[in-house]
Amino acid sequence: MGKTTVSLIKADVGSVPGHAVVHEKILETERKALEEAKRSGLLIDYYVTNCGDDSELIMTHREGVDSPKIHKLAWDAFIAAANAAKELHLYGAGQDLLKDAFSGNVKGMGPGVAEMEFTERRAEPVLFFMMDKTEPGAFNLPTYKCFADPFNTAGLVIDSSCHAGFRFEIWDIIEHKKVFMECPAELYDMLALVGAKSRYVIKRVYPKPGGKLPENEPVACISTDKLYQIAGEYVGKDDPVGVFRAQSGLPAVGEVLEAFSFPHLVSGWMRGSHNGPLMPVAQKNAKCTRFDGPPRLVCLGFQLADGKLVGPTDMFDDPVYDFQRKEAAKIADYMRRHGPFEPHRLPPEDMEYTTLPKVLKGLEPRFKKIE
Numbered sequence: 001m002g003k004t005t006v007s008l009i010k011a012d013v014g015s016v017p018g019h020a021v022v023h024e025k026i027l028e029t030e031r032k033a034l035e036e037a038k039r040s041g042l043l044i045d046y047y048v049t050n051c052g053d054d055s056e057l058i059m060t061h062r063e064g065v066d067s068p069k070i071h072k073l074a075w076d077a078f079i080a081a082a083n084a085a086k087e088l089h090l091y092g093a094g095q096d097l098l099k100d101a102f103s104g105n106v107k108g109m110g111p112g113v114a115e116m117e118f119t120e121r122r123a124e125p126v127l128f129f130m131m132d133k134t135e136p137g138a139f140n141l142p143t144y145k146c147f148a149d150p151f152n153t154a155g156l157v158i159d160s161s162c163h164a165g166f167r168f169e170i171w172d173i174i175e176h177k178k179v180f181m182e183c184p185a186e187l188y189d190m191l192a193l194v195g196a197k198s199r200y201v202i203k204r205v206y207p208k209p210g211g212k213l214p215e216n217e218p219v220a221c222i223s224t225d226k227l228y229q230i231a232g233e234y235v236g237k238d239d240p241v242g243v244f245r246a247q248s249g250l251p252a253v254g255e256v257l258e259a260f261s262f263p264h265l266v267s268g269w270m271r272g273s274h275n276g277p278l279m280p281v282a283q284k285n286a287k288c289t290r291f292d293g294p295p296r297l298v299c300l301g302f303q304l305a306d307g308k309l310v311g312p313t314d315m316f317d318d319p320v321y322d323f324q325r326k327e328a329a330k331i332a333d334y335m336r337r338h339g340p341f342e343p344h345r346l347p348p349e350d351m352e353y354t355t356l357p358k359v360l361k362g363l364e365p366r367f368k369k370i371e
């Protein structure tokens with residue numbers, strides 16, 4: 001059996017009403033495209049869902065990462081879905097499809113991608129995290145906690161197969177550079193970078209050499225596509241996704257989820273211009289209604305069986321997270337009371353690609369020099 005590739009490719013191709021939820025017709029159109037690809041043998045398996053206004057295509061195959069065939073499949077599915085969205089006059093129909101012609105890879109074309117190729121273990125738990133109304137950096141804190149914080153992941157302390165720690169691939173998404181860092185040895189250096197989450201984002205996590213898992217096969221991968229940099233002007237937030245493997249030498253499913261349960265402040269929310277709490281919810285509750293938010297997080301868990309997707313289990317559909325949801329709602333309320341003031345509204349450098357500069361431009365002639 002060859003290696004398995006797991007691809008999660010997402011895009012906002014229209015929703016109802018406004019930027020709230022993907023219409024069933026869109027999901028149906030995407031399922032049809034992926035079902036045909038499964039029948040033709042290109043896909044081993046697939047699962048289509050949504051997180052708020054984003055369509056999420058979960059796919060397994062043997063084509064490896066960055067496969068033009070798989071990316072074209074996703075692109076064509078989104079195009080068909082965008083056409084269905086246009087017929088229904090859905091809001092933002094085709095919003096994330098920024099180019100007219102497909103050029104071999106969806107990267108830089110609008111959709112977000114998280115994919116990994118790896119040797120499937122006999123029992124391979126995989127968690128798919130999907131966020132709406134936020135940015136890729138929203139993954140930094142939970143990914144750090146999951147793979148580097150012993151107060152979150154007990155296995156780092158008490159399981160010899162996790163004890164060596166992990167290797168992180170960090171991207172500078174402004175200067176398009178990357179760096180690898182080993183934890184725990186370089187923990188403080190890594191935090192110096194990834195604490196600045198709007199610039200430095202964790203892209204992948206790898207096992208250390210000499211452990212149970214091959215050192216060159218990632219164990220987590222996060223989408224890092226910055227929509228505003230692609231489009232040149234604001235066309236919506238990136239709404240990132242991440243794929244995390246778990247158990248036997250990796251953080252347990254419960255340790256991964258524990259890292260994501262804290263409703264930390266992320267940027268996005270209304271007009272991609274506000275800080276607010278990331279609320280972990282059941283898939284059916286990924287519905288950004290209050291001030292187009294607060295930002296939501298969904299997690300679907302599967303077991304892989306030779307590439308087949310066994311599941312899903314809707315991981316945050318559990319009353320144990322009611323407290324975190326309540327806390328998130330409380331923080332959302334507190335942040336909202338700041339109205340247009342920072343730190344609820346983002347600082348000027350993060351507003352550069354929103355609609356704000358046009359407003360400020362109109363005020364320019366009114367300014368006089370202070371003598």
Ligand code: F6R
Nearest residue numbers: 019133236237269270271272292
């Ligand atoms: C946030 C988001 C929404 C919109 C807002 C205004 O990522 O998509 O909050 O920014 O609803 O949308 P438009 O400009 O389409 O009226």
Ligand code: MG
Nearest residue numbers: 012019053092
């Ligand atoms: Mg939208």
Ligand code: MG
Nearest residue numbers: 053132133239
């Ligand atoms: Mg969205």
